[in-house]
Amino acid sequence: MRAARELLKDLKYEVLSGSIDVNVSELVYNTRKVKKECMFVCIKGATFDSHDVAGEAAKNGAVVIVAEHPVDVPAGTAVVLVEDTRYALALISAAYFGYPAKKLKVIGITGTKGKTTTTFMIRSILEHAGISTGLIGTIEVIIGDKHIPAHNTTPESYEVQEYFAQMVAAGCKVAVMEVSSQGLKLHRTAGIRFDIGIFTNLAPDHIGENEHASFEEYMECKSRLFRQCDIGIVNADDEHCSDILKGHTCKVETYGFSEKADLRASDLKLVNRPGFLGVDYHVSGLLNFDVEIDMPGRFSVYNSLVAIAVCRHFDIPKEDMLAALEVVQTKGRIEKVKVSDDFTLMIDYAHNAMSLESLLTTLKEYNPKRLVCLFGCGGNRSKLRRYEMGEVSGNLADLTVITSDNPRFEEPQAIIDDIKTGIAKTSGKYVEIIDRKEAIRYVIESGRPGDVIVLAGKGHEDYQEICGVKHPMDERVLIAEVLEELGRK
Secondary structure, eight states: OEEHHHHTTTSOOEEEESOSOSEESOEEOSGGGOOTTOEEEOOBOSSOBGGGGHHHHHHTTOSEEEESSOOOOOTTOEEEEOSOHHHHHHHHHHHHTTOGGGGSEEEEEESSSSHHHHHHHHHHHHHHTTOOEEEEOSSEEEETTEEEEOSSSSOOHHHHHHHHHHHHHTTOSEEEEEOOHHHHHTTTTTTOOEEEEEEOOOOSOSBSTTSBSSHHHHHHHHHGGGGSEEEEEEETTSTTHHHHTTTOOSEEEEEESSTTOSEEEEEEEEEEETTEEEEEEEEEESSOEEEEESSOSHHHHHHHHHHHHHHGGGTOOHHHHHHHHHHOOBTTBSEEOOOOSSSEEEEEOOOSHHHHHHHHHHHHTTOOSOEEEEEOOOSSSOHHHHHHHHHHHHHHOSEEEEOOSOOBTSOHHHHHHHHHHHHTTSOOEEEEOSSHHHHHHHHHHTOOTTOEEEEESOTTOOEEEETTEEEEOOHHHHHHHHHHHTTOO
């Protein structure tokens, strides 16, 4: 049991009715989890406002209701009025779990692209150096040996604090997490003092209904991280860098290719050899050494450079940094899967035209014998995405293999036909194979020396959604099955 008054001590509030001099059994914000003698925080979502069921929550056992406006509850129930219940939930959650963030070094990463890969790189280096590090991100939450599938890039504040508490209990010293613009907008990280905040880059994204009203709002939300961290490490090459730093209260360090950057990358070389598709470059400024990583593209330089910039603050020897960067892989992000000594196969989450174009353009720079792109598109989503992705692959890939993704409630063939409409605008060659496993078998069997083959769209997903049901389907498993059936394992 926790004293309600203690849980509220970090907030400005008004008690509208009842008494907060009570003990509460649990902190709850989900109406389905209301329990006897709990504190219930009303949250207004995109489609549901739990203020409307505050009375029901009280009848089901809640003794304290935290709300933004008066609510109709049974007599004797404490109603606590706050300005913003999402902000309140964050601060109450921190108190409820014993302020676990204060017992960790917390690193937060924001930006449009690169967050996921960079979090994994940072964790890889720190773990390699013997520093136990938890991770919260788009793909999963990692606490010791425990891997928990993620549902949001930045979870609700209650879950963030709960994960931090579990990290402390597991002996973690550091937490590295992706901090999304929505997470910042909805106060999911409120009350956390980040030791290090990171900005990767910024481009228009997540703008629309139930997200951000404008690019300006999107950018402003990102900038909030640098008003709640001690050290800000930002991309000097990004045109929005100065906007992100408006009103910052942190010490600033920069990274990038710019001569003005505190940590600079130079002498970039693309490296393509059997079993290796990556980059090498030189780091200068705050540190001075050569780096080689088995990840392709200029964006991989940025991701690894910021990981180095962060780990410098932990006094990690360069040997540990380099050793960790040599082996780090992020599930579903240009993730290479060994199938042959003759050609390269990788899995990537690129699932829209912009991300697919970026990926294929990067891979073409390595002058593969053929660039083969296998992808499908999700059902019950914009047809425009299908046309655009078809056109991108038709223009950039030497061969496109069109297959099924998550058809949902649509016929896979209808989706494929839409993709073909986009390809028809190009001179690109294509084949269509509805069954994704058979499509994977085709690209493996027909792979030629020097080919680069990318399976795009699924990435870290381990399911295929058909008629509202998620069926297990992991491309890594499909690849292993195909190799076994072909007698190559």
